[in-house]
Amino acid sequence: MAPDPNTATDPRRRIPRTDVLLADTRLGPARDRLGDDAVKRAVQFAQGQARAGAIDVERVLDAALAALPDAATTLRPVFNATGVVLHTNLGRAPLSSAAVEALVSAAGYVDVEFDIATGARARRGRGTLDALRAAVPAAGDVHVVNNGAAALVLVATALAADREILISRSEMVEIGDGFRIHELLCSTGARLREVGTTNRTHLRDYADAIGPKTGFILKVHPSNFRIEGFTASVGVAELATLRVPVIADIGSGLLRPDPRLPEEPDAATWLAAGATIVTASGDKLLGGPQAGLVLGDADTVTRLRRHPLARALRVDKLTLAALEATLRGPATPTAAFLAADDTTLHTRCAAVAEALESAGVPAEVVPSSGAVGGGAAPGQDLPGWAVRLPEHLAQVLRRGVPCVVTRVEKGHCLLDLRCIPATADATVQGAVIAAARTSEQPCT
Ligand SMILES: *Cc1c(COP(=O)(O)O)cnc(C)c1O
Secondary structure, X not given: OOOOOOOOOOHHHHOOOHHHHHOOHHHHHHHHHHOHHHHHHHHHHHHHHHHOOOOOHHHHXXXXXXXXOOOOOOOOOEEEOOOEOOOXXXXXXXXXXXXXXXXXXXXXXXXXXXXXXXXXXXXXXXHHHHHHHHHOOOOOEEEEEOOHXXXXXXXXXXXXXXXXXXXXXXXXXXXXXXXXXXXXXXXXXXXXXXXXXXXXXXXXXXXXXXXXXXXXXXXXXXXXXXXXXXXXXXOHHHHXXXXXXXXXXXXXXXXXXXXXXXXXXXXXHHHHOOOOEEEEEOOOOOOOOOOEEEEXXXXXXXXXXXXXXXXXXXXXXXXXXXXXXXXXXXXXXHHHHHOXXXXXXXXXXXXXXXXXXXXXXXXXXXXXXXXXXXXOOOOOEEEEEEEEEEOOHHHHHHHOOOEXXXXXXXXXXXXXXXXXXXXXXXXXHHHHHHHHHHHHOOOX
């Protein structure tokens, strides 16, 4: 029977007071790192445990330390063992260490809009814009906004408010989470004029639709689906003959052609073909931070940059820093994961599977088809390998520390190592062993 808390001998009356605990020097570093509120919550949690008799009163401070969150954010780092390189739910492109360093050092005061030599105001993010211009010499000028959708909104607002945007019926794309490009465009006050059919659109369909109200022709790369069979579409070069601005939304952020992704359009090629403006995302194939890239005709870019809406879509210094480092720096993790070598992947999977087997976890190396994901290269298979585990481990791995997100397929949990840095194989392997042990424990 629980002792009566009203008796003086009850140890629960000796639970240290909150102010005493908070003043303990052992909690000092946590206060600096996490803030007073988080530390106070951990202290109160530990006091509650002691009050409930779950821990000794002498252990309240230890319990408070153990209850502290790892970081001052609720965002949890996860290992992406899904095989999907640009997983929108997992934050799309993981940044290169160069980009991470750049954004950390930009976190304080920086000369983002300031000329150190003269002390005068300078063009915001000019280093990033220079890097982008250098990466795509075909672009007369460039601009950066918050994401690909923002780039489209800016273009539609500045160039087609109260006017018409011509778009093929085969390019009325839903980009995910219920967002549709044509609805986004209509929200700006522009009117969409659909041309052609779902499977076939010809140059004459566009030509017939052009009138005094035409703002521009929009070419949208169908980045997350493919139409096959009796199809026809009009390329940028042909559209550019119609003497109306052509805005080309490539989505993926590929700046130059990539022989490994032959069907993926790139900014340089579409600009050379005559696109007035190309829009793209920064956190897809480019492998950078979330951003919207606007590249093309210098006068048009100036119009976009000067439009009042541009201020509302302005990117943060952290984005500018990470984007510049992505453009100038070493190959990105995205590029490395896309190009992961088949033999190396197999060797890594085999080593992990063997270690798991000898720890008593059923594991087998199986072929695994990864994907580019995140609205890029929809038809492109990424053949690789995975470690096949019992299905129930998927949930345990997700809820564990570290969190490992796997792919569940046909009643199995697939641990695909493509998007896991090789240096983390042992950590992930340890997480699987821990997960298997946890799930063995009988329910109490
Ligand atoms: C992804 C994508 C967008 C939206 O870009 P965000 O950066 O996600 O806002 C727009 N158009 C196409 C073709 C895309 O693939």
